Amino acid sequence: MYDAFDGENLRWEAVLKRDPAADGRFYCCVRTTGVYCLPSCPGRPHRRNVFFVATKGEAARAGFRACKRCRPDRLAAGSIEDRIAAIDWTWIGDGLDHDGFASLGRLLNDEECASLAAAYRADRDFRSTVTMARHGFGAGEYKYFADPLPPLVGDLRARLYARLTPVANGWRERFGDDKRYPTDHRSYRAICAAAGQARPTPLLLSYGPGDYNRLHRDIYGSETFPIQVAILLSEPGKEFEGGEFVLTEQRPRMQSRAHVVPLAKGDAVAFAVNERPVDGARGVYKAQMRHGVSTVHRGRRMTLGVIFHDAA
Ligand SMILES: [Fe+2]
Ligand SMILES: [Zn+2]
Structure with missing residues (x-):
């Protein structure tokens, strides 16, 4: 084409x-x-x-x-494959290496955002619902998709994984880890399953007024892919107010640094799940990343989270 x-x-x-x-x-x-x-x-x-x-x-x-x-x-036109191919992945890799996060720009159009947000009500698509206050995670609710994932979600997960693998493998190399992530997601899911992590982790999050998400890392076992993607499905200022996506980074012997990532409807951001390598005077050290969402003041904020490792 x-x-x-x-x-x-x-x-x-x-x-x-x-x-x-x-x-x-x-x-x-x-x-x-x-x-x-x-x-x-x-x-x-x-x-x-x-x-x-x-x-x-x-x-x-x-x-x-x-x-x-x-x-x-x-x-955000054409197939998901074309849209992902049109992203400048060298630029994204540089952003992830330098800052621990990178905006992918607009990935989903209004119709796709609306259909995903509406899917939240279809319980059969999901394997579990988490009420965040019950676990001390914040306030709000999220649902994990069940296998087989909806085609759009499965497509995004496999294609984004393939593009992020070189960055993730670069991080492993800098940490002195000899292991490498396979280039296709199906193979990576088999590795997760062998580690006892066989349940899919893509999720829809729904925050209403007063809801928020405490700073956290999405880790479900020993097998972790170091980068994940979030896509905002609602329009800031129109469908909701507040609810900023926040990242913090903690370097050894330093106080935490915060980043607020502005997102418009349909925009995606790739970010470090947990640790990322940073070059220091005495070699590579680990910076600890956390992410969360500030309080939503009005309306409803829906998000799609695409995590690449599976859960136990
Ligand atoms: Fe998260
Ligand atoms: Zn123009």
Whole structure:
């Protein structure tokens, strides 16, 4: 499918036609304005001022901002495979290595967010429900999906895993661990099962007014994949207020540092589950990461959590 817009001339032709089928296949950087656009943007740049890039990450790295008219940063079109392929994984890997988290941008569209949020009421899709206050986890509720996962969730889990494995293996290497994560998720699930962890961990979280999630790590046994992904399914400021995604990092002999990751509806963030390697003066040391959600003040905040190791 990429072939249809391979080559400068075909791409420029798509821009002239404002072809929506080209959206997400490539992006147009406009030198004169410093913005990057979708091929279907109503703006009319001159050919000599435009160059093409394959991903939003490339455009951002070249110093371009997302166009306010066509909002390439809000595009979530095409198959999950195409959307994940369009993410600049080198950039994401650098972010994870440097900060312990990285925004993946918008991964799900409004319809997908709504259908996942609505699935929360269908009890047959889930293996268990956790009332957070009962366990001292915070206030709110979440549900773990049962196997087989809904196709969208299963697709996201397997494809994100494959993209994050190189980073996770890099972390193992820096920690001096000889083991490596397999590149496909099916093989990794077999490793989890052999460790007695055979129940799926993707989950939907539902927070109403006054609800929050204490800083924590999602660990379910000895087998842990060091990175996980969360996707916000509700629109901040409209469907809910408050409820910020928070990460903290604790380095040896230092006080904790907090990060607030701004997310819009459909946005995904990848972050360290627990420990991540940091280069110090005397070699690599472990920084401890925790994540949580600040208090929701109004409305309902729904999230999809994609954890890659299974639970006991
Ligand atoms: Fe969590
Ligand atoms: Zn534009």
